[in-house]
Amino acid sequence: MAARTTKANPIPSVWARRAREADQPALSRAAIVREAVVMLDADGVEALSMRKLGARLNAGATSLYRHVATKDELMELAVDEVFGEIAVPAADGADWRAAATEAAQSFRATALRHRWLSSVLGQAGLAYLGPNLMSFSERLAALFADAGFPEPERAIETVLSYVIGMSTTEAAWLTTVARSGESEADFIARLMPAAQQAVADHEHLAEAYAAEVVDPVALRDDKFAYGLEVVLDGLALRRPKAS
Amino acid sequence: MAARTTKANPIPSVWARRAREADQPALSRAAIVREAVVMLDADGVEALSMRKLGARLNAGATSLYRHVATKDELMELAVDEVFGEIAVPAADGADWRAAATEAAQSFRATALRHRWLSSVLGQAGLAYLGPNLMSFSERLAALFADAGFPEPERAIETVLSYVIGMSTTEAAWLTTVARSGESEADFIARLMPAAQQAVADHEHLAEAYAAEVVDPVALRDDKFAYGLEVVLDGLALRRPKAS
DNA sequence: CTCTCGATGCGCACACTGTACGCAGGGGGG
DNA sequence: CCCCCCTGCGTACAGTGTGCGCATCGAGAG
Numbered sequence: 361m362a363a364r365t366t367k368a369n370p371i372p373s374v375w376a377r378r379a380r381e382a383d384q385p386a387l388s389r390a391a392i393v394r395e396a397v398v399m400l401d402a403d404g405v406e407a408l409s410m411r412k413l414g415a416r417l418n419a420g421a422t423s424l425y426r427h428v429a430t431k432d433e434l435m436e437l438a439v440d441e442v443f444g445e446i447a448v449p450a451a452d453g454a455d456w457r458a459a460a461t462e463a464a465q466s467f468r469a470t471a472l473r474h475r476w477l478s479s480v481l482g483q484a485g486l487a488y489l490g491p492n493l494m495s496f497s498e499r500l501a502a503l504f505a506d507a508g509f510p511e512p513e514r515a516i517e518t519v520l521s522y523v524i525g526m527s528t529t530e531a532a533w534l535t536t537v538a539r540s541g542e543s544e545a546d547f548i549a550r551l552m553p554a555a556q557q558a559v560a561d562h563e564h565l566a567e568a569y570a571a572e573v574v575d576p577v578a579l580r581d582d583k584f585a586y587g588l589e590v591v592l593d594g595l596a597l598r599r600p601k602a603s
Numbered sequence: 604m605a606a607r608t609t610k611a612n613p614i615p616s617v618w619a620r621r622a623r624e625a626d627q628p629a630l631s632r633a634a635i636v637r638e639a640v641v642m643l644d645a646d647g648v649e650a651l652s653m654r655k656l657g658a659r660l661n662a663g664a665t666s667l668y669r670h671v672a673t674k675d676e677l678m679e680l681a682v683d684e685v686f687g688e689i690a691v692p693a694a695d696g697a698d699w700r701a702a703a704t705e706a707a708q709s710f711r712a713t714a715l716r717h718r719w720l721s722s723v724l725g726q727a728g729l730a731y732l733g734p735n736l737m738s739f740s741e742r743l744a745a746l747f748a749d750a751g752f753p754e755p756e757r758a759i760e761t762v763l764s765y766v767i768g769m770s771t772t773e774a775a776w777l778t779t780v781a782r783s784g785e786s787e788a789d790f791i792a793r794l795m796p797a798a799q800q801a802v803a804d805h806e807h808l809a810e811a812y813a814a815e816v817v818d819p820v821a822l823r824d825d826k827f828a829y830g831l832e833v834v835l836d837g838l839a840l841r842r843p844k845a846s
Numbered sequence: 847c848t849c850t851c852g853a854t855g856c857g858c859a860c861a862c863t864g865t866a867c868g869c870a871g872g873g874g875g876g
Numbered sequence: 877c878c879c880c881c882c883t884g885c886g887t888a889c890a891g892t893g894t895g896c897g898c899a900t901c902g903a904g905a906g
């Protein structure tokens with residue numbers, strides 16, 4: 361029956377001819393990447409499969425491969441996509457510390473908003489050459505060059521390493537918390553007995569674990585800011601004008 | 604035919620009864636973890652499967668599950684295993700900078716020797732409570748407490764974040780290089796044209812990419828040492844005795 | 847000695863993954 | 877008008893982690 365059409369339209373030229381294409385902007389690399397980021401944000405890196413992503417876009421899994429060579433390439437694109445969210449202030453020369461702090465905070469916020477980012481970076485690093493990553497680096501370079509650092513890349517790598525390391529640790533922690541389904545404070549409370557026992561015969565650690573955590577979010581904010589100040593102090597010592 | 608035995612011994616009580624068990628120490632959690640680390644080192648994190656690991660140990664895939672609850676747990680154990688390789692000097696009070704530097708270098712060396720470490724840390728963080736990770740943390744805490752820092756954890760987290768971030772980036776880069784099959788210098792040489800083109804209209808980046816890389820290994824060593832000095836300088840400013 | 851029991855290893859099966867391949871259909875250029 | 881190329885998809889394959897139940901074996905009880 362109906363030898364011409366395989367299954368979609370029983371009769372050619374009916375009411376809703378290609379109605380789907382009208383409301384869905386078909387399939388495009390941009391739409392795929394956007395939806396992939398949404399899925400990654402929602403359920404983490406192990407929950408993103410080509411089949412599920414295709415289904416979300418009203419498409420078959422293998423259709424995606426017309427726009428994206430491979431899943432790894434998709435991840436590269438997703439990484440570059442979220443790098444576009446990081447705000448690096450333009451170099452205005454005056455207050456490089458404030459600018460660097462703002463950039464670092466923006467990076468951290470992005471990494472915590474997209475908790476899969478760090479783990480993907482760990483597998484592929486910053487070796488990508490995506491446009492957003494490029495302009496991110498360029499703006500950072502401009503900032504530190506403008507501040508008078510003779511080797512801006514060194515400064516960038518130092519502060520970026522700190523920010524990446526701290527954000528990675530935080531993101532991993534928050535992922536663990538999220539998997540438990542509890543609030544961060546509840547999770548900590550439930551974990552405390554086990555942790556204190558594990559730490560019992562390590563005197564310095566026991567001391568560190570003794571304090572009660574009242575506001576975990578503020579505590580993490582503080583830690584990040586503290587370390588950032590340390591790094592920026594160390595860099596300030598190396599800025600020619602200063603000494 | 605031989606209704607009793609399914610397939611292994613055609614005749615009971617023959618010459619080589621249980622010969623295999625004699626030379627192979629059976630299967631144990633320790634042996635599994637050890638071999639898993641070997642496989643991870645050799646071919647990276649995506650090449651480790653329970654089937655292949657089982658085969659390497661003359662065992663079936665599912666036999667491993669008698670000793671390890673899940674693959675994730677195996678990875679936790681592997682992480683703790685390699686944390687045992689990191690050498691943190693005992694606190695001797697005098698030269699905390701030298702001790703911290705040694706610990707940081709040892710961490711980096713371990714992370715580069717086991718390049719899968721960073722990517723796993725990105726997925727699970729330092730939330731593990733394994734014994735080696737515990738004593739690693741304890742020794743670090745002792746070191747900084749002995750140096751007179753009032754909040755040793757803050758100092759630890761700062762320097763550790765830097766070290767993790769830098770090591771992660773390096774490990775990811777080295778993994779990319781290794782996949783190409785070329786030496787690091789050759790890979791860089793081959794990449795230069797593409798990189799310089801991608802960087803063409805970013806003036807500060809172009810400047811940074813202009814220099815020729817003659818000894819990539821030494822360059823990476825330098826970068827790491829530079830950033831580490833920056834961080835330690837920043838910490839030194841906060842040590843009570845110093846100011 | 848026999849009998850039983852707990853620990854260990856393993857084959858099978860299931861649901862799921864990334865992706866190669868070749869076919870169908872529709873829009874744009876000759 | 878026809879043709880061709882681009883896009884989407886169904887099928888298929890090799891591989892994954894792991895639950896389940898059975899076979900085996902060493903040790904201890906009678």
